Amino acid sequence: MKEWLEICEEFHAEECAKEIDENTANIPSCLRVIDVEENRLVTVTPGLRYIALSYVWGQVSSVFQYRTTKSNFQRRTEKGGLDGVVFPRTIRDAIVLVGLLGQRYLWVDAVCIIQDDDTDQAVQISSMNIIYGASHLTVVAASGSDAEAGLSRAHADSPSADLVQHMETVQGVRMMLPLKKIARSPL
Numbered sequence: 001m002k003e004w005l006e007i008c009e010e011f012h013a014e015e016c017a018k019e020i021d022e023n024t025a026n027i028p029s030c031l032r033v034i035d036v037e038e039n040r041l042v043t044v045t046p047g048l049r050y051i052a053l054s055y056v057w058g059q060v061s062s063v064f065q066y067r068t069t070k071s072n073f074q075r076r077t078e079k080g081g082l083d084g085v086v087f088p089r090t091i092r093d094a095i096v097l098v099g100l101l102g103q104r105y106l107w108v109d110a111v112c113i114i115q116d117d118d119t120d121q122a123v124q125i126s127s128m129n130i131i132y133g134a135s136h137l138t139v140v141a142a143s144g145s146d147a148e149a150g151l152s153r154a155h156a157d158s159p160s161a162d163l164v165q166h167m168e169t170v171q172g173v174r175m176m177l178p179l180k181k182i183a184r185s186p187l
Contacts, residue, residue: 068115091111
């Protein structure tokens with residue numbers, strides 16, 4: 001994946017930079033991300049580079065175990081404030097991936113938006129396109145039925161072991177796409 005980022009930066013960094021800059025100029029002032037090194041929530045400042053995670057929540061009741069609320073928000077902004085939080089596999093995998101990519105910050109909706117604060121939710125939910133658009137990279141974990149599925153290929157039991165990556169140019173943008181392996185019949 002690190003190589004993919006390098007390819008993106010080499011071949012279309014200017015196009016992405018324009019869109020990221022436009023989105024960054026419009027991010028909500030209350031936007032927070034997980035600092036994976038200090039294990040806490042921090043407010044996004046100009047120029048801060050973050051990775052966004054898009055994933056399947058699954059049963060909403062499971063989110064109550066790790067979501068940010070008014071009652072735990074202050075603690076989560078302190079260094080080590082996320083210690084002891086039991087995140088589902090997909091979020092744990094994304095935290096590891098951020099570090100492996102040499103990055104530091106991760107945006108996860110259930111953790112970075114205060115879930116029982118109507119104002120915080122309204123501002124950030126209405127800005128989702130900007131939040132994802134301003135991210136350096138968005139990791140999409142859509143292969144599972146819930147947040148415990150994990151990121152594809154991150155584990156030996158990953159359901160996507162039969163996927164290969166293929167580069168395509170879509171509307172002038174080079175993208176890495178997962179494709180199912182096709183069994184070739186002998187001719």
